[in-house]
Amino acid sequence: MTWFKNRQTAFAFFKLAFQGNSDDILRSCCVAVHLLTVEGMRFLAQDVLSWVIGNIELRRSGDLVEFMWRGHHEYESDFSALDSLMRAFVKAEMGSQALEMVGRMRDVGTRPSLSAVTDLIKLLLGVGDYGSVWKLFRDMLSKGPVPTNYIYNVMVHGFCRKGFVGTGESLLHVMSKFRCEPDVFAYNILINAYCIKGRTLDAMSWVHFMVERGVKPSIFTFSTVINGFCKEGNTIEARKLFDGIQEMGAFPTTIMYNALMDGYVKAREITQANMLYEEMRNKGIAPDCVTFNILVSGQYKYGREKDGDRLLRDLSMSGLLPDCSSSDIWVAGLCWAGRLNQATELLQEILEKGMPPSVVAFNSIIAAYSKVGFDSKAFETYNIMVKYGLTPSSSTCASLLIGLSRTCKLQEAKKLMDKMIEKGLSVNKVAFTVLLDGYFKAGDTVGAQSLWEQMEVIGLAPDAVAYSAFIDGLSKAGFVEEAYD
Template sequence: MGLKSQTIFSNGKPISLLINNRNPFRPFSVRSALLSSSWFLESLSSVISSRKRNPNSHFASWNPRNMPNLPHSLRFHYPSFSFSYSSSTNPNASSRISRSNPRQNHNSHLPKVNSDEFMEIIALVERGGDDMELKLNQMNPRLSVTSVSKILNLLNDRGVSALCFFNWVQKNCSDFNPNSEIYNQVINNTGLLEDYESMLVLLTELSLKRHCLTEKAFGFLKVFSYDQVRIGNSVERIVEILNRVKGSCHNSGIYALIKTLCALNSFNLAIFVMEETARKRSYYHVLIAAKCRSGDFQEARDLFDEMKRFGCDPNTKSYNYLLGSLCKKEKIAEACELLEIMENLGYLPDSVTFEVIAFHACRLGRMDAAIEFLYQMMSEGLEPRITTHSAFIKGYFWSGQIQDAHKYVVEMCGKDKHSSNMNYTLLASLFQKSGRVVEAREILVEMIEKGLKPNFPVYMRVVKDLYKMGKGGLIADLKCRYLKFHPITDNR
């Protein structure tokens, strides 16, 4: 293989690295590293077996859900770990802002509509009639984005057309500035009522405004999914519309439609959408992720051959989907085989590939093996992702290796300074959530002394918990240290 071994030391422990002696510019074989690691084929199986035999072991009590709450980008890279997907993974779509985000509601200064007015508006829209707009004008409600969103949700649940109401809001509420989520709800309403002409008009308008579609626009397909003829006809009409629409709604709409159909396990219809529009690698990734999520690994692998036939060659990201799923299902032999295929085809491992392996080792409590792959990754010039650091810190912490979690944060502060702030803040948060508030404060003090500013919500949670404990002195000292990031200026 042309590999030579080089040993470095981490926290006093020897770490063996595999270096490609033939071509130092080509990353080493991950598969070779796995095969050389005793844990992966032998110890890993024994760990799995012992966990099943002894569910009360120290590590079995650790909940894998306490592993990193991955950001949206990795959730899509990592479908195998049962993390939810987000439309932010759509390369053609802008990021969505959650409803809880105050920046989403541009009309937050408006007074809230009381419950009586709210239900009266619903009743008016539901009744319809020529006098609906007149009565709404007489009510003169001050509707925020959040209020309109709630009304649209209720109208969709009741199968009532929302177009007249939406047009009235746009015309009469000068402060109302609809966002992408609102528009997606209205598109969903037209689909639910099978009003495809209105859908075309709306999509054309949205593309001009550069809005993007998400799965919410096609939520009505879930209602249609119980009737195969109905959902088939609907998808056919939607594809015709998307092919006529240009701009942002075209690409984002196709992507969101394929994603919606895959979530409904309507894979044949998803393939039909690609046949009628375009075959892209990103579309196939959605299919591969869905197949992996449902455990259909052979069908997922068959998609790789199909991609090649249609000129959508897979890349490392494509294989990472399948690799993550195999590791989660503890199919170690298949994972090794896949890594060999990747190597033979020339697909070099990236930071996500390493993270899949390291995450799996952390999940099984094999932190020694995980750290070995981390240093191997760094030796190849690949920068660890924030989620990789999070996996290690949480892995150490929730398996009871608190000191090792702290050592990891300190050591990475010198090796990967870009992640230092988040790593320290995460560790402080873990201490605070586990009731070890004084230790959480010590972590905040340590990071402040290094010139790192703590995350404000975490800082405030620690201060509040210290207040409940009557630790006024510790609070005063922490606040004094935190003020270095907000110096008081004399305005005289």
């Protein structure tokens, strides 16, 4: 394994060479881990150990630990052996076994590394084992390693993701008692969580609070709050903040303009969106692909095709965007105008010319086909996208699921979602909510409840729309008490 040029090849060779799970095989694997560690190849050693752990029965994990521990002094220290085991269990998502390794470290007079504990906390938060998180955190305060800002941020983020914003807020308040001061990242996590919950005024209070504490808001801070106000339909407050950020020492960026512009379009205030675009141009702030996608889609969506065509022409002549981005906008514009055949032909031309394809263009066509119920065409476009080596985004998945759910192909939709989760692809709340609604409409309450539980398992906190869909579905199915709860 040490002869191979890179870690991935060496690991692939190991998986090919070591088959079976007899005691002799497990002992040999442990020796390999020790030797790789001695050679300074700790990451490869951890890859090997986590793979072995993931491929043996749970009851045999204890045997593996003992095989690793016996004779480890010939190769490495107590800390090194237990650290490798702890990290391997975390990678295999076996939180309780990783916690046991922390306990053994304490017993032999050593302590876990900060990075390993951070990974373990992330895992425990993800599976909802909050009791173990708090116990581990208390042990850190009394026995080390001392929590840093990053640890606090991880915990604040983990609890906020699960919907426990109050817990995240409490953590932020107590940081200073343990010699850590909240940074802009900690505040941004909390501000974003309040915006997701539809409590943007509370988020704005935290912006004022962080300024009072001498922490300068970032571009992300302002963009998040502006976007939050816009999602609530409160474009007036969004504009107030947009106009007032210069007083706080910041200047509007393309991202902020896009957030407010999107809010105007969704509120059907197209004229305001166009004026904002002109203001952006006059101030010398360069628009990007997102800017034009927002504007063009808005023009077509609300029946202003002439304005949409004009904007596309201006864009193609202005040279503001590189060719690939202009192509994305043209494809999106044609999709919004309902000219799907032309959009598909344009994408085909782009590919034939050898221009680098973009996820944006593919997503536009997939979304449009799914919206009108042409599932086969949507999947055909999806397969071409994968063929060109592009990674599907959460929008891709949501669009495909919308199409399948609307045509009541719920089994296919669920298989697609599971496949994407298995591959580590991003599946957003929209996708879950669409499928959830589909289950209820088909009368499959059990399937809907199972999906709801799956959201919790993978650490995806439901938003107000998802809760509304779930409550509505339970009520109509006769489960009024569950809906009330």
